[in-house]
Amino acid sequence: MHVLYLVSVWLHIVAAMTWIGGMLFLVTVLVPLLRRPATRARAMELFHLLAVRFRTVGWIALVTLVVTGTFNVLHRGFTLGQLLTGEAFAGTWGHALGGKLVLVALILASSAAHDFYVGPKATRLAEEDAPAEERERLRRVASWMGRVTLLLALGVVAVAVTLVRGAP
Ligand code: HEM
Numbered sequence: 001m002h003v004l005y006l007v008s009v010w011l012h013i014v015a016a017m018t019w020i021g022g023m024l025f026l027v028t029v030l031v032p033l034l035r036r037p038a039t040r041a042r043a044m045e046l047f048h049l050l051a052v053r054f055r056t057v058g059w060i061a062l063v064t065l066v067v068t069g070t071f072n073v074l075h076r077g078f079t080l081g082q083l084l085t086g087e088a089f090a091g092t093w094g095h096a097l098g099g100k101l102v103l104v105a106l107i108l109a110s111s112a113a114h115d116f117y118v119g120p121k122a123t124r125l126a127e128e129d130a131p132a133e134e135r136e137r138l139r140r141v142a143s144w145m146g147r148v149t150l151l152l153a154l155g156v157v158a159v160a161v162t163l164v165r166g167a168p
Pocket residue numbers: 009012013016065066068069070072073076100101104107153156157160161162163164
């Protein structure tokens with residue numbers, strides 16, 4: 001059982017690295033590169049292809065995080081019932097876990113809205129040659145939602161660190 005727990009924590013951390021690392025790579029390397037004169041004309045199309053590919057990777061990582069995270073909580077002595085009724089969120093550790101899960105719920109909601117509604121709509125408007133202001137407005141919304149998701153993800157990692165080692 002202990003080996004299974006270690007594998008679960010390892011998978012949990014690899015999934016977090018893949019998802020958050022991918023987002024950071026997108027923001028710090030790919031977006032600045034696509035904005036260069038050589039690629040600027042095709043930037044929207046390339047970004048759409050990258051976003052669709054990363055969407056699959058991101059959701060596989062998020063599902064892995066929820067499954068392995070739940071397993072980790074169970075291994076720490078809680079039951080699924082205590083998680084669902086909120087009993088698991090009492091005490092210092094429970095508060096940190098509750099805070100983490102609130103952030104995770106926000107991430108799941110904002111990622112779903114970004115990946116399945118705002119992002120595809122922004123791409124569709126670009127393809128349909130919709131008015132420039134409308135396209136720009138949606139592109140900005142999509143871009144801000146991506147940034148907020150990244151900040152929430154970094155917040156989850158900070159809470160996760162205190163979950164394992166205690167609050168400062
Ligand atoms: C966006 C989603 C998530 C991210 C980015 C994330 C990130 C992390 C990271 C980086 C750690 C390792 C912390 C450390 O060793 O210092 C961790 C640990 C942990 N996470 Fe998550 N997590 C996520 C979702 C979840 C969910 C949904 C749950 C519970 C249902 C969960 C429960 C746990 C538990 C219990 C640990 C401690 C594991 C242990 O060492 O026993 N996580 N998380």
